[in-house]
Amino acid sequence: xxxxxxxxxxxxxxxxxxxxxxxxxxxxxxxxxxxxxxxxxxxxxxxxxxxxxxxxxxxxxxxxxxxxxxxxxxxxxxxxxxxxxxxxxxxxxxxxxxxxxxxxxxxxxxxxxxxxxxxxxxxxxxxxxxxxxxxxxxxxxxxxxxxxxxxxxxxxxxxxxxxxxxxxxxxxxxxxxxxxxxxxxxxxxxxxxxxxxxxxxxxxxxxxxxxxxxxxxxxxxxxxxxxxxxxxxxxxxxxxxxxxxxxxxxxxxxxxxxxxxxxxxxxxx
Numbered sequence: 001x002x003x004x005x006x007x008x009x010x011x012x013x014x015x016x017x018x019x020x021x022x023x024x025x026x027x028x029x030x031x032x033x034x035x036x037x038x039x040x041x042x043x044x045x046x047x048x049x050x051x052x053x054x055x056x057x058x059x060x061x062x063x064x065x066x067x068x069x070x071x072x073x074x075x076x077x078x079x080x081x082x083x084x085x086x087x088x089x090x091x092x093x094x095x096x097x098x099x100x101x102x103x104x105x106x107x108x109x110x111x112x113x114x115x116x117x118x119x120x121x122x123x124x125x126x127x128x129x130x131x132x133x134x135x136x137x138x139x140x141x142x143x144x145x146x147x148x149x150x151x152x153x154x155x156x157x158x159x160x161x162x163x164x165x166x167x168x169x170x171x172x173x174x175x176x177x178x179x180x181x182x183x184x185x186x187x188x189x190x191x192x193x194x195x196x197x198x199x200x201x202x203x204x205x206x207x208x209x210x211x212x213x214x215x216x217x218x219x220x221x222x223x224x225x226x227x228x229x230x231x232x233x234x235x236x237x238x239x240x241x242x243x244x245x246x247x248x249x250x251x252x253x254x255x256x257x258x259x260x261x262x263x264x265x266x267x268x269x
Contacts, residue, residue, distance in 0.1 A: 004028050004041045007081040009072050031086075037071055039083045047080035053208030054082050056124055060210065065113045066193075066203025089193030089202035097231045103194045104239055106201040108246035110192065111218060114204065115181040115247075119212045122182045126211030128173055135162060135266035143269030150262075158266065165263055172259050176214040185209025187218035188225035216253065219243065220260035 008017050008030065017030040017039060026046060030039040042050040060067045072083035092100060092107060138144055144158040153161055184191065186209045193202045223240060230236045244252045 003043060003078050007041050007074055007076065007079055008039055009074065009081065009083060036086050037083055038068075038086055039072075039081055041079060041081045043079035047075060049208060050080045050082050051075065053206070056207045056210040057082075057084060059123065060207055063114075063117050065117075066110060066201070067207060068203075068205055084205075087193050087203040087205055088195065090196050091190040092192040092194050092201070093189035093225075093229070095194060095196075095199075095229075097229055097235055099196075099199055100189075100226070100229055101235060101238060101242075103199040103201060104242050105246050106199070107192045107194070107222075108243045110201040110204060111184070111187060111222070112247050114184060115215050115218070117182040119180050119182055122210075122212050124211035126183065126185055126209060126213045126217070128169075128176050128214060131213075131217075131263060131267055132165070132169060135165070135263060138266055138269040141269065144266055145269060148265035148268055150265075153262070153265075161262065162266060165259065165266075168259055172214070172256065175216075175253075175256060179214055180212050181215045183211065183213040183215065183218045185211060185213070185217065187221045189222075189229065192222075214256070214260070216256045216260050217264075219247075220257045221264060223257065224261045224264075 011017065011032070014033075016033045018033060020029045020031040020038065026042075027050065028041045030041070032038070040050060040053075054070060054073055057068055058070050061069045066087060068084035068087050070082065071085055072081070074081045092103060095103060139158045139162045142158075146154045149161075184204060184207060186206060187204075191204055191206045193205060194200065195202050223243065226239060227236060230239065240252070244250075
């Protein structure tokens with residue numbers, strides 16, 4: 001039996017764990033055969049990050065924004081396993097463009113509900129200063145994944161990408177100080193679940209990066225991640241307008257969107 005299998009909780013007869021996917025963090029993800037739960041297993045140093053996700057998942061559950069509930073937790077010197085209740089729905093990334101656009105307003109409202117949780121009640125922070133330090137570390141280690149970068153950035157040396165962001169950093173830090181909310185931290189399409197029949201957003205998953213931050217951290221990721229899902233530029237413009245209308249933001253700051261969209265790929269590695 002492998003180490004991963006040893007960390008998975010034992011199940012009753014007739015119920016099994018089936019491999020579902022591998023997350024960007026490298027965690028192994030399993031689906032329980034009855035569809036009611038998922039297990040995420042992380043080995044070695046990754047177990048500490050999984051514990052951070054567990055803590056955030058437990059904290060967020062009572063706020064009723066459609067997030068998962070922790071069902072079980074196991075940690076050993078070899079690794080850790082987090083079991084959460086399944087959130088109904090399919091990932092928004094699985095929807096065709098027309099359906100995604102219909103689901104989009106409810107996704108925006110779900111994100112708004114998260115952002116409206118009083119920031120002072122959140123014990124977790126993901127400040128821009130820490131995000132930038134993380135990016136600097138990833139760049140210094142030569143660990144930037146080119147596939148995460150926009151095509152127009154893939155031929156640019158990562159240290160130059162970081163330097164361009166650093167020039168804008170003081171301005172963005174000042175904005176963050178005035179507009180800090182509870183952010184998901186990885187608000188991409190796979191982390192929004194949608195009822196495929198009603199096309200209403202049912203919840204948010206994978207909150208390992210949750211913490212107080214500039215709301216544009218989430219807005220930039222959602223818009224940026226959805227770009228390849230749209231049929232044309234008209235869809236993209238409609239999604240932009242719908243998102244900010246649902247959030248009640250009359251004057252979107254596209255420069256702020258661009259800053260965080262370019263920073264995020266440098267923080268993975």
